[in-house]
Amino acid sequence: MKRRVAVIGAGWAGLSGAVECVAAGAEVTLFEMSPLVGGRARDVAGVDIGLDNGQHICIGAYSETLRVLARIGVAEADGFLRLPLRLVDAQGLGLRLPDGAPMPAFACAVLRRRGWSWRDRVALLATAFLWKRRGFVCAPSATVADLVAGLPASVRQQFIEPLCVAALNTPAESASGTVFLRVLRDALAAGPGAADLLLPKVGLGALLPRPAVAWLESKGATVRLAHRVERLEAVGATWRVDGLPFDAVLLAASAHEAARLNAPHDAAWAARAAALLYEPIVTVYASSPGTRLPEPMLVLHSDADRPAQFVFDRGQLGGSPGLLAFVVSGAAAWVERGLAATEEATLAQARADLAAALRAPLAALRTIVEKRATFRCTPSLDRPPMRIAPGLVAAGDYIAGPYPATLEGAVRSGVAAAHAALS
Ligand SMILES: Cc1cc2nc3c(=O)[nH]c(=O)nc-3n(C[C@H](O)[C@H](O)[C@H](O)COP(=O)(O)OP(=O)(O)OC[C@H]3O[C@@H](n4cnc5c(N)ncnc54)[C@H](O)[C@@H]3O)c2cc1C
Incomplete structure (x- = not known):
């Protein structure tokens, strides 16, 4: 008999987890409290000029996101405009990476950067190569500001700080150096294309959420929109979701909702999820x-x-x-x-x-x-783990992992939780 899995939450983590479960042969029911799917990366309801809830910058290193999109039939070229990384202002000042392996391309872009002195350029390159030599690892307590304290102010203000806030949505003074270096590692120390910008060229709902729902329904999954899950009960080795029986539950709701639903089963886990800022x-x-x-x-x-x-x-x-x-x-x-x-x-x-x-x-x-x-992606942040109880796993961008709150973090978490739910 097929394993019955409930997925709670149709953000990018829940949708990716549901797709992975169905692909592995499970019978999936997806619950979403909103009438719309996509969670924090969605179209804005009731606006006819095609607005999203926010702009989403993706990069070539978002490999799981691209893999899930390909599985549900969305080709990268239909969803994204791919460009070599460019971080330039309206005056044309900034970094423009040429094609090729990211680290040499980055070095080339820094050396060609107009508006910076040679001291600025050499300082940034020396720091970047030092990070690379150390495996893009730093003390867990270090902030991004600590990491770049020795760099000239122009480099910090015109490159590091905007990059940090774009990647971690947390100011450099309080952002985790470890997570920042991990993002740099995936973009710069990987193969060609990893640092490319992937800018969505369709509304976010048309990128992954709606194609995922169409794919899930075409494979026989049940999608229940506008259904806020109120209760999660353990019954022996199985689970009930608002009274409906399942063999496993993939809890991909927001951290606050996951904390509420999970509080009766693991109060310590719920407290960690609820404590996030x-x-x-x-x-x-x-x-x-x-x-x-x-x-x-x-x-x-x-x-x-x-x-x-x-x-x-x-x-x-x-x-x-x-x-x-x-x-x-x-x-x-x-x-x-x-x-x-x-x-x-x-x-x-x-x-x-x-x-x-x-x-x-x-x-x-x-x-x-x-x-x-x-x-808020601060140093040594205590993020709750994926595994909660037998048959109950959590997914979401906030679950313990190397990434900041990103689409790729959410998708990776959803895929990993699907495998855990089915194992
Ligand atoms: C404005 C903005 C800009 C961003 N920019 C970027 C960017 O440039 N690059 C990038 O990679 N990331 C960016 N992000 C982050 C990215 O959108 C998130 O990391 C990702 O969408 C999180 O997905 P998730 O599935 O983990 O969580 P969510 O999207 O929060 O999904 C949780 C889902 O669970 C549902 N739910 C909650 N409780 C229940 C319940 N009880 N029953 C049923 N359903 C429930 C919610 O309605 C929601 O749909 C941005 C986010 C925002 C808001």
Whole structure:
């Protein structure tokens, strides 16, 4: 008889876990409390101009995400625009990696970087090669700021800090050096293409969530949307999910919900999941008809008065021409100031920094705040483990693992939990 598996939560972890279970021959029921699938990487409901809840930067090293997409029939070229890594601002200053093996390409980009002195360039390269020689490992207690304390201020402010907030959504002063180096290792010390940018060129819902549901249903899985799981009960070696019987449960709900559902079974695990802290991300969508930015993604210089670190030209990414998305990561201070103030400051920053590129006045369209966008990725963070009890496993970007809160972290966790649930 097929093993009956309940998957709770249809974010990227739950969807990937469900796909893996079905591929391994299990009978899957997927529960999702929202009427929409995708969790924190989804389309925005009720908006007809094709907005996502946030911009998602992926890289070539997201190998499990690409593998799951291929399994459900989404070719990389249909979902992403692949570009050699470019982190440049509106003035064209920044790093542009040429094709080829990532570490030599990175060295080449640093040596060619305009606007930095030779001292800046040599200091960054020497530090990067030292990290590589040490296997991209540091003391567990080190922050990213500790790791780069010896680098010139220009390199820290124009490269490390935006990269850190993009990868970990946590400011360098409090971000985990270990996790930062792990991201660098996967991007720079891997084969050609690992550091490439993969920018979604379809809405997030069309990238993995909806194709995954279509694939699951075509294989006979049951998908129950708008069903918030209220109760998880152990019955001998099996489980009941809101009264329905299963052999195994893959708990891929958000950490808070997983803590609530799991509290009666493992209070210590629930306490660890509930103790995680979060960083918000704000996305300001605006439109400037006729505008095409020099790159599909540009770095912006943020400070106490300028909120955004990146702008995406959605017109170059399958969206309407002139649709721009400004990203404010690590946005706790801006959320405190309020959404109207954040939107106004972002538009002022954009009008100044993108003046040469804007072809028409910039008009705000919509501002979206995700208060719990990602867990705060601090040194020696106590993340709960995947295995909870026989037949009960957890998945999600927050589960113990080497990655920060990312799509790849969620997908890897979902796949690993599926194997554990079926073993
Ligand atoms: C604005 C923003 C920008 C981001 N940028 C990037 C980026 O550039 N690159 C990157 O890689 N990552 C990025 N991320 C992070 C990435 O989106 C997340 O790491 C990933 O989506 C987490 O997936 P998950 O499945 O672990 O969790 P979630 O997406 O939170 O999924 C959990 C699901 O469980 C459901 N659920 C909860 N409780 C229950 C219940 N009781 N019953 C049924 N269902 C339940 C929820 O509704 C949800 O759908 C970003 C996130 C945000 C919000």
